[in-house]
Amino acid sequence: MGVVNVTPDSFSDGGRYLDHAAAIAHGRELARQGADIIDVGGESTRPGAEPVPAAEERSRVLPVVEGLVAAGVRVSIDTRKADVAEAAVAAGATLVNDVTASLAEVAAATGAGFVAMHMRGDPRTMQRRPQYDDVVAHVRDFLVERAEAARALGIAEVWIDPGIGFGKTVEHNLDLLANLDELVATGFPVLVATSRKTTLGHLAARADGESEPRPVHDRLEGSLSTAAWALWRGAGMVRVHEVAETARVVRKVRALLQAAA
């Protein structure tokens, strides 16, 4: 899954694809590089982000969804709002990627697939001292409950996603990645999105013995190594900004998994 953020303020590519033509060209390029799905979003959910009015979000994403669908690209809509999801599916999107895990009814009514992601709180406040007794069990139980509810509504394609960075400390995120098999064991296909996130800056500093976390544009190795890790541990999809590099890694991981089978 390749990311196209049609926003001025996304944490890693804000402002680069606010122009519709630039966003469509970028999405087409990511598809050419090997993305099976392009995830189009019109509202940043980075920590501290302010919500965007629905009309503004619709006007950012709908022309991009239409342009990509017309080019034969499979599109998912990354939104927290029912009316944005509905309009995007009407424009040809076939997957509702919902960081609040609350839009299953919209997906069911429109015939789209559904991604249920775990987030604690909302983006404005979620990084204020998040705490869990057992983050892996908490996230797994929440996702299974949402995914089963989505299935009960008749949705055939239901993904679960631990929501790396959404109301979680670096240790929580690493714990979730280390125990991904607990999510895989639920039987629902697992989507993992670590690409360029803060935890990777800390992971790189820890692994490489550096005192400062790596900045956002210096996290490619972290993105690739966590994508490889996630796929090896059984994830079915990774959501990434750097598709060409990830696609090359995915092919190697697949070959290794086949050799090990």
Ligand code: HH2
């Ligand atoms: N992360 C982001 C956005 N959407 N969707 C899913 N399913 N899982 C994720 O972890 C996830 C997501 C945040 O990344 P990005 O879109 O690059 O940044 P921003 O929210 O600042 O636009």
